[in-house]
Amino acid sequence: MIEVENLTVEFGRGAATVRAVRGVSFTVAQGESYGLVGESGSGKSTVLRAIARINPEFGGTIRVNGTPLTSKRSRDEARRMQMVFQDPYGALHPRHTVDAILREPLEIHRVGDKDRRIKAALSDVGLGPEFRFRYPHQISGGQRQRIAVARALILEPEILLLDEPTSALDVSVQAEVLNLLKRLQRERGLTYLMVSHNLAVVAHICERVAVMNRGRVVEELTASTLRGGEPAEAYTRQLVSATEGYDREAVRGYVTYE
Numbered sequence: 001m002i003e004v005e006n007l008t009v010e011f012g013r014g015a016a017t018v019r020a021v022r023g024v025s026f027t028v029a030q031g032e033s034y035g036l037v038g039e040s041g042s043g044k045s046t047v048l049r050a051i052a053r054i055n056p057e058f059g060g061t062i063r064v065n066g067t068p069l070t071s072k073r074s075r076d077e078a079r080r081m082q083m084v085f086q087d088p089y090g091a092l093h094p095r096h097t098v099d100a101i102l103r104e105p106l107e108i109h110r111v112g113d114k115d116r117r118i119k120a121a122l123s124d125v126g127l128g129p130e131f132r133f134r135y136p137h138q139i140s141g142g143q144r145q146r147i148a149v150a151r152a153l154i155l156e157p158e159i160l161l162l163d164e165p166t167s168a169l170d171v172s173v174q175a176e177v178l179n180l181l182k183r184l185q186r187e188r189g190l191t192y193l194m195v196s197h198n199l200a201v202v203a204h205i206c207e208r209v210a211v212m213n214r215g216r217v218v219e220e221l222t223a224s225t226l227r228g229g230e231p232a233e234a235y236t237r238q239l240v241s242a243t244e245g246y247d248r249e250a251v252r253g254y255v256t257y258e
C-alpha cells in the first residue's frame with residue numbers, strides 16, 4: 001500500500017524555483033493498479049521519482065505499507081518496491097549480458113539459487129533460455145523492456161513503479177508488454193503505480209487514475225469512467241478528446257491476453 005499525503009517537490013531556488021508537485025495526495029491499495037496521467041510537465045514522473053527517492057528531497061509524507069519514507073532508500077525497501085523506466089536501452093548496462101543484468105540484484109541482496117531464479121525470471125516474461133547470454137543491443141526493444149521487467153521482479157517485490165513503461169516501443173509491441181504487465185499483476189497480486197501520458201495505456205492497466213495538471217491532482221476517477229469519456233473535470237475531458245482518435249484505435253489492440 002502506498003499513501004501519498006500533501007506531496008510537494010520543488011527544483012531550483014529563488015525566482016527560478018519550479019514547483020513541480022504542489023500538494024498531491026492519493027492512496028494505492030495493496031494489489032491495486034493506479035495510474036497518474038497528465039500532459040508533459042504536469043509533474044507525474046516527479047511524483048514517482050520522489051517515491052523511488054531518485055529525487056530524495058520532497059515535502060509531505062509518503063508511506064509504504066504504513067512506514068514513512070525517509071530521503072534514503074533502505075535495502076529492505078528496494079526489495080519491496082522496484083521501478084521500470086521508459087527507456088529499456090538506457091536502463092540496461094550495454095556491456096552486461098542478460099544473465100549479468102538479472103544476477104546483479106540477486107548478488108546485492110544475497111539471494112541464493114541464482115541460476116534457477118534467472119531462468120525462471122526469463123520464462124516469466126516470455127523469453128526463452130537462449131536470451132540469457134545476449135547483450136542488450138542483440139535483442140529487440142520489446143525484449144529489452146521484458147528484461148527490465150524481469151530484473152524488477154527477480155527480487156519478488158510487492159510494488160512496481162512504472163514510468164511510461166511502453167512509450168518507447170512500437171504500438172504492436174506496446175500491446176504485448178502491457179498484456180505481460182497485466183498478467184503479472186494479476187498472477188502475483190502486485191501493486192502498480194504507473195505514469196503515462198497515454199490515457200489508453202493507463203485505462204488498460206489501471207483500475208483508478210489521478211489526472212495531474214501543473215503539479216496538482218485535478219481529478220481522481222475510475223478507469224471505466226475514463227474509458228467512457230465522461231469525467232467530471234473539464235481538464236480531463238479535454239485530455240480525453242485530445243487523444244481520442246489515435247488512442248481508441250490503439251486500445252482495441254490491447255485487449256488480447258497471452
Ligand SMILES: Nc1ncnc2c1ncn2[C@@H]1O[C@H](COP(=O)(O)OP(=O)(O)OP(=O)(O)O)[C@@H](O)[C@H]1O
Pocket residue numbers: 011012018019020038039040041042043044045046047197
Ligand atoms: N531535475 C529537475 N530540475 C529542474 N526541473 C525539473 C527537474 N525534473 C523535473 N523538472 C520540472 O518539473 C516539472 C514536472 O516534470 P515531470 O517530469 O514530473 O513532468 P511529467 O508530467 O512527468 O512530464 P513528462 O511526461 O514530459 O516527463 C516540469 O516543469 C519539469 O521541467
